[in-house]
Amino acid sequence: MQAMQPDENYLFTYKGFYFQPDLTSVEHLDTLDDFEIRDSDVFLFTYPKSGTVWTENILSLIYHEGHRNGMENLNILDRFLSLEYKIRNVDYVSHPSPRLFLSHLPYYLVPKGLKNRRAKVVYVVRNPKDVLVSYYHFSKIFVTLGKVEVEDFGIFMEKFLAGKVVASLWLDHVEGWFSHRDDFNILFLTYEEMKKDLRSSVLKLCNFLGKRLTEKEVDAVVDQATFDKMKADPRANFEFLPPDMIDHSKGHFLRKGTIGDWKNMMTVGQNERFESVFKERMEKLPIKFCWDINDEL
Numbered sequence: 214m215q216a217m218q219p220d221e222n223y224l225f226t227y228k229g230f231y232f233q234p235d236l237t238s239v240e241h242l243d244t245l246d247d248f249e250i251r252d253s254d255v256f257l258f259t260y261p262k263s264g265t266v267w268t269e270n271i272l273s274l275i276y277h278e279g280h281r282n283g284m285e286n287l288n289i290l291d292r293f294l295s296l297e298y299k300i301r302n303v304d305y306v307s308h309p310s311p312r313l314f315l316s317h318l319p320y321y322l323v324p325k326g327l328k329n330r331r332a333k334v335v336y337v338v339r340n341p342k343d344v345l346v347s348y349y350h351f352s353k354i355f356v357t358l359g360k361v362e363v364e365d366f367g368i369f370m371e372k373f374l375a376g377k378v379v380a381s382l383w384l385d386h387v388e389g390w391f392s393h394r395d396d397f398n399i400l401f402l403t404y405e406e407m408k409k410d411l412r413s414s415v416l417k418l419c420n421f422l423g424k425r426l427t428e429k430e431v432d433a434v435v436d437q438a439t440f441d442k443m444k445a446d447p448r449a450n451f452e453f454l455p456p457d458m459i460d461h462s463k464g465h466f467l468r469k470g471t472i473g474d475w476k477n478m479m480t481v482g483q484n485e486r487f488e489s490v491f492k493e494r495m496e497k498l499p500i501k502f503c504w505d506i507n508d509e510l
């Protein structure tokens with residue numbers, strides 16, 4: 214594996230995008246452009262901390278009866294193939310269909326075969342203040358991200374606003390995917406709509422994926438995708454990962470799982486600073502953001 218030289222933030226740049234150095238390689242990233250796509254492939258794209266694992270869980274419950282009825286006891290890492298990070302040593306080519314992929318890649322680094330609109334793409338977006346707060350807490354428990362000491366929240370926020378974090382700038386990611394949506398067979402979902410009406414979100418996904426589930430099966434998906442169920446499930450909460458990857462003594466992967474937790478973290482001044490950097494570009498996005506659990510969608 215070609216060595217990736219991390220910078221002072223323990224980040225590696227490949228084609229203008231920040232990766233975590235120890236989980237991928239230049240050779241692997243170089244193969245992605247020509248990566249062969251199947252019609253039956255499903256790709257989940259997100260900016261980190263936007264509800265990736267939640268949506269992975271829902272998709273795998275929709276696709277696999279064995280996950281719904283508990284017969285297949287797979288942890289969340291083994292239910293999906295990570296496109297850019299080779300976390301598991303799995304051969305993607307011989308993997309049976311339907312292959313479920315997850316990725317934090319920006320639209321411009323994805324396999325070019327995806328642009329023929331055959332495989333299905335799901336993109337989940339979350340309000341960026343909750344993303345920031347979730348990311349900050351995660352960087353304390355995810356040991357490899359924390360190789361550079363995560364200082365106070367204000368310093369982390371400046372890194373986030375400058376895009377000096379894994380997956381680069383939130384705005385670029387979301388803007389890029391929305392403005393190129395016509396290139397893909399894509400469904401956009403928001404974390405907030407999933408939180409406010411999980412059942413409707415599951416049905417929306419089933420409809421997009423062409424999966425017909427019975428009422429009872431939909432109930433089973435919804436039941437196993439609630440925050441409380443997932444938090445209590447060690448397979449979803451990454452409790453199987455060793456302490457040199459996740460420091461379980463410092464917190465849980467499934468932390469609060471709500472809308473508006475940023476209000477408990479950001480000062481008035483930090484919120485103003487955030488808005489001064491993000492607001493103008495955010496207003497141009499075709500998304501109505503929800504900032505509080507009590508707000509209407």
Ligand code: PPS
Nearest residue numbers: 261262263264265266267347439440467468469470
């Ligand atoms: S990662 O590391 O990028 O894969 O993180 P990601 O999975 O995208 O996001 C983690 C946040 O999603 C929350 N989460 C949920 N919220 C509500 N309901 C369910 N079922 C659920 N599952 C995961 C998780 O708690 C993280 O958000 P915070 O705000 O930190 O709690």
